Amino acid sequence: MGTMPNLSRRQFIVTAAAVGGGMALSVVPAEAAFLGTEPWAASDGLAGAEFSPWISITPDDVVTVRVATPEIGNGVMTQTPMTVAEELACDWSKIRAEFAPTSRDYRENGVYAPGNSPTGYFSGRSTSEDRMKLLLQVGASARERLKTAAAATWKVPVSEIGAKDSVLTHTPTGRTLRYGEVAAKAATIKLDVEPTPKPQSEWTLLGKATPTKLNNADIVNGSLIYGMDVRLPNMVYAALRQSPVHGGMLKSYDAEKVKSMPGVLAVVTVDPRETPGLAMKSGAPFGYGDTHARSAVAVIAEHYWQARKALDALPVEWDDGAGAQWKSTEQMVDAAIAALDKPSESIEKATGDARLIDSQDKIVEAVYVTPFSDQAPMEPLNSTALVTADRVDVWHPGQQSRQAFWVAADEAGMDPSKVFYHQTFIGGAFGRRIFGDDLRMAVAVAKKFPGRPVHTIWSREEQTRQGKYRPLVATKLRAGLDKTGMPAAFIAHQATKGHFPRLADTPYALGCIPNVRVDAQELPFHVITGAYRGPGYNSYAFMIETFIDECALAAGMDPLEYRLKLFAKWPDPGWTKVLKEVADKSGWGKTLPKGAGQGIAIANWGMNGKPQAGTTVGVVATVEVTKSGILKVHQIDAAFDCGRVVNHDAALNLVQGGLIFGLNMALNEEMNVKDGRMVEGNFDQYPILRTGDTPVVNVHFGGLSGHDRFAELGEPPAGPVGPAIGNAIFRATGKRIRSTPIRKHDLSWA
Amino acid sequence: MPYDLTVNGQHHRVDADPSTPLLWVLRDHLGMTGTKYGCGIAQCGACTVHIDGTPARSCQVPLESAAGVNVTTIEGLSPDSSHPLQQLWVEMNVPQCGYCQSGMLMAAAALLSKIPNPTDQDIDSYVDNICRCGTYPRVRAAIHKAAAGSKA
Numbered sequence: 001m002g003t004m005p006n007l008s009r010r011q012f013i014v015t016a017a018a019v020g021g022g023m024a025l026s027v028v029p030a031e032a033a034f035l036g037t038e039p040w041a042a043s044d045g046l047a048g049a050e051f052s053p054w055i056s057i058t059p060d061d062v063v064t065v066r067v068a069t070p071e072i073g074n075g076v077m078t079q080t081p082m083t084v085a086e087e088l089a090c091d092w093s094k095i096r097a098e099f100a101p102t103s104r105d106y107r108e109n110g111v112y113a114p115g116n117s118p119t120g121y122f123s124g125r126s127t128s129e130d131r132m133k134l135l136l137q138v139g140a141s142a143r144e145r146l147k148t149a150a151a152a153t154w155k156v157p158v159s160e161i162g163a164k165d166s167v168l169t170h171t172p173t174g175r176t177l178r179y180g181e182v183a184a185k186a187a188t189i190k191l192d193v194e195p196t197p198k199p200q201s202e203w204t205l206l207g208k209a210t211p212t213k214l215n216n217a218d219i220v221n222g223s224l225i226y227g228m229d230v231r232l233p234n235m236v237y238a239a240l241r242q243s244p245v246h247g248g249m250l251k252s253y254d255a256e257k258v259k260s261m262p263g264v265l266a267v268v269t270v271d272p273r274e275t276p277g278l279a280m281k282s283g284a285p286f287g288y289g290d291t292h293a294r295s296a297v298a299v300i301a302e303h304y305w306q307a308r309k310a311l312d313a314l315p316v317e318w319d320d321g322a323g324a325q326w327k328s329t330e331q332m333v334d335a336a337i338a339a340l341d342k343p344s345e346s347i348e349k350a351t352g353d354a355r356l357i358d359s360q361d362k363i364v365e366a367v368y369v370t371p372f373s374d375q376a377p378m379e380p381l382n383s384t385a386l387v388t389a390d391r392v393d394v395w396h397p398g399q400q401s402r403q404a405f406w407v408a409a410d411e412a413g414m415d416p417s418k419v420f421y422h423q424t425f426i427g428g429a430f431g432r433r434i435f436g437d438d439l440r441m442a443v444a445v446a447k448k449f450p451g452r453p454v455h456t457i458w459s460r461e462e463q464t465r466q467g468k469y470r471p472l473v474a475t476k477l478r479a480g481l482d483k484t485g486m487p488a489a490f491i492a493h494q495a496t497k498g499h500f501p502r503l504a505d506t507p508y509a510l511g512c513i514p515n516v517r518v519d520a521q522e523l524p525f526h527v528i529t530g531a532y533r534g535p536g537y538n539s540y541a542f543m544i545e546t547f548i549d550e551c552a553l554a555a556g557m558d559p560l561e562y563r564l565k566l567f568a569k570w571p572d573p574g575w576t577k578v579l580k581e582v583a584d585k586s587g588w589g590k591t592l593p594k595g596a597g598q599g600i601a602i603a604n605w606g607m608n609g610k611p612q613a614g615t616t617v618g619v620v621a622t623v624e625v626t627k628s629g630i631l632k633v634h635q636i637d638a639a640f641d642c643g644r645v646v647n648h649d650a651a652l653n654l655v656q657g658g659l660i661f662g663l664n665m666a667l668n669e670e671m672n673v674k675d676g677r678m679v680e681g682n683f684d685q686y687p688i689l690r691t692g693d694t695p696v697v698n699v700h701f702g703g704l705s706g707h708d709r710f711a712e713l714g715e716p717p718a719g720p721v722g723p724a725i726g727n728a729i730f731r732a733t734g735k736r737i738r739s740t741p742i743r744k745h746d747l748s749w750a
Numbered sequence: 751m752p753y754d755l756t757v758n759g760q761h762h763r764v765d766a767d768p769s770t771p772l773l774w775v776l777r778d779h780l781g782m783t784g785t786k787y788g789c790g791i792a793q794c795g796a797c798t799v800h801i802d803g804t805p806a807r808s809c810q811v812p813l814e815s816a817a818g819v820n821v822t823t824i825e826g827l828s829p830d831s832s833h834p835l836q837q838l839w840v841e842m843n844v845p846q847c848g849y850c851q852s853g854m855l856m857a858a859a860a861l862l863s864k865i866p867n868p869t870d871q872d873i874d875s876y877v878d879n880i881c882r883c884g885t886y887p888r889v890r891a892a893i894h895k896a897a898a899g900s901k902a
Binding site: 071072073074075210212213215216217219220221222223224225226228229231237262303304305306309376377378379380425426427428429430457459460649650653654656657658659660661682683684688689690691692694697 | 766767770771774777778779781782783784785786787788789790791793794796823824825827828831835836839840841843844845846847848849850851852855871873874875877878879880881882883884885886887888889890
């Protein structure tokens with residue numbers, strides 16, 4: 001338990017400001033006892049005096065902090081207020097968080113996301129350097145203005161005023177005022193000089209406290225409103241079916257067959273050629289290219305189950321299009337591997353002369369493959385849209401709300417000033433909800449049924465088969481080892497569709513191996529790909545860390561020692577520290593019975609070409625394989641270096657979860673293709689680990705370097721788990737794992 | 751035709767197709783959205799409710815067989831979030847995105863009412879819900895802590 005007091009729901013309201021004015025107000029049901037459950041609900045009039053778009057204070061001391069990072073479970077709606085509170089010196093129990101309205105951002109020229117940065121409204125990175133700086137300044141500035149207002153009230157110098165726990169004290173006389181008593185006055189004050197936030201050594205909240213998350217209370221009684229839970233007057237439901245072969249087109253359907261079914265209101269179609277677009281420069285941070293509408297038919301009914309039953313009964317024919325040429329996953333994997341023999345001239349990284357491989361003592365070469373995988377967030381895709389002649393309102397569990405806001409405008413052909421984006425809570429995202437393509441489909445459906453809010457729901461099967469998957473990647477890695485066994489040169493040839501240029505973002509390619517060439521080529525696959533927790537990284541960490549293990553074996557060295565030697569000159573001491581910590585805590589090198597083994601791997605997400613950036617995670621997996629080939633992962637140990645942490649328990653929670661996510665990715669996940677169609681539809685075919693399948697997961701904090709950064713923790717843990725397990729399997733059985741999912745491998749040994 | 755339901759002790763009359771899953775009756779007809787749709791095929795457990803005290807996946811319970819029984823949903827687990835598991839879930843920061851946690855809590859509560867001091871194996875078999883965020887270690891720890899608390 002944290003050091004902060006428990007907070008009751010009444011003290012803690014997590015909500016978001018209205019963006020739709022009276023309209024949004026009118027849709028809040030009177031019996032909605034808990035304001036905080038509907039994040040778009042209006043707080044105008046509740047929030048009090050506005051100090052800046054980020055912060056308002058009421059006469060009774062309630063501090064509203066507006067958060068521009070949608071909450072996907074990573075705690076951003078708690079972390080952001082903590083950062084502000086550090087400087088504001090307010091009573092933590094008086095803080096409420098709400099969502100910073102995307103529509104306001106547009107109306108007020110980017111007050112929350114200046115410069116259209118992709119991270120401006122992104123759901124992660126609440127502790128990135130620019131955000132921390134901004135939020136600390138927001139808190140410090142408000143505090144100084146409150147002090148200045150108190151000084152003016154008492155007609156004393158500001159230097160005589162102290163601020164603590166939402167109380168202003170005139171130190172010489174002991175007189176006090178509450179923040180709320182001077183808030184209105186303070187909000188009008190403009191400081192001559194902005195205060196400098198205090199040094200980290202004086203922090204009392206950040207790095208010290210681990211409060212319970214602000215929305216926990218609403219989660220545990222089921223009142224938190226996710227996109228799926230949006231309920232509006234006159235709302236209707238749509239069940240959606242898109243072309244089962246990605247890129248295919250609707251050929252025909254027979255609405256007459258279902259029109260008389262109970263509750264059915266309409267059968268509508270979505271045609272990607274009907275997107276009207278906007279005659280203005282897009283402000284979508286990721287553009288519209290990854291958000292195209294998919295050819296679809298939808299049944300609209302009074303209730304969801306009616307829509308679903310009618311959709312199931314609806315006769316539909318499709319033109320499959322070019323994607324149907326891909327008859328099987330095997331055919332696609334073969335095509336990817338074959339492409340590696342004709343390396344691309346598209347060079348991603350070249351240092352020194354990689355041709356020196358052939359003059360080395362030993363050559364290590366292997367081909368690795370990772371499959372299409374679905375993010376599979378627990379909340380199936382869904383969005384609600386109300387399209388009328390003069391405005392569009394959308395309710396969306398979006399991971400990048402500015403992106404989705406522009407996509408909605410584009411699909412409605414409506415000026416963005418008339419688009420009102422209502423952010424809901426989000427039942428998991430993992431990259432699937434970044435591009436706003438889900439909202440585009442909902443708007444495309446709703447515009448065919450104007451005047452009533454239409455809640456479009458993807459069935460689990462529809463969501464799984466209509467993915468934006470982690471790409472299928474085949475990579476050939478080749479290294480030449482010198483006399484000492486260390487790699488002198490290496491080459492990576494990659495073949496994929498929807499390439500993420502991330503493979504070279506590792507110390508191996510950035511100096512630890514002197515001669516490097518990395519190239520990549522796109523494959524003509526029809527399967528739609530996108531972001532998946534740690535895009536690119538989630539494949540390359542597996543490939544490279546398995547390959548390094550193979551190099552260590554060829555050199556006759558211990559895989560830990562080999563890596564330590566490789567990183568000896570790397571100018572980020574975190575790598576060595578992480579390796580040593582995880583090796584020490586996991587008992588690396590201990591004697592294990594036959595059939596058991598340990599494997600190690602280390603990777604970094606977010607370094608973007610430079611040392612001491614992003615987060616480095618080292619993992620040791622301890623596994624056992626029966627002779628018949630049944631794998632048991634006994635234990636996962638991990639150490640990490642994100643620099644420093646501002647919230648110990650939140651960091652622990654994210655790393656634990658990320659490791660388990662990475663475990664499932666490596667053991668279980670694969671989307672297959674048959675005759676162009678995606679095969680897996682639900683959790684019976686796309687298995688996810690459960691409590692009983694989850695090994696002991698130990699997260700160790702001794703790898704933290706203390707470097708001055710608070711790097712992200714969402715993506716990084718997912719990378720090194722798979723290779724650590726694969727390397728452990730090798731040590732247990734002698735079988736090398738060069739592709740995932742691991743469950744498909746025959747691990748039997750004699 | 752109309753069916754009479756008892757949900758969290760309250761009587762409701764719902765006029766819908768008899769095959770409508772209880773999940774959608776709760777969410778859509780009764781506006782009780784705490785019970786979540788995750789998979790629709792009894793795999794994930796996000797829709798777990800109690801029927802006469804026994805955990806059930808409401809996506810597989812047709813309206814016609816939900817009549818005449820006592821249904822308890824997450825909204826009725828306690829009147830004021832005072833169930834020990836709810837309190838521990840908050841205190842121990844169990845949730846991440848939280849979407850699966852209604853079902854997790856209902857499964858865990860049913861387990862504790864049947865086996866007040868469960869072993870790890872009991873937890874594995876009774877609380878086999880899917881959580882994509884990977885909160886399993888905390889779910890397990892919170893159940894054990896609740897069990898320990900009830901003994902004290």
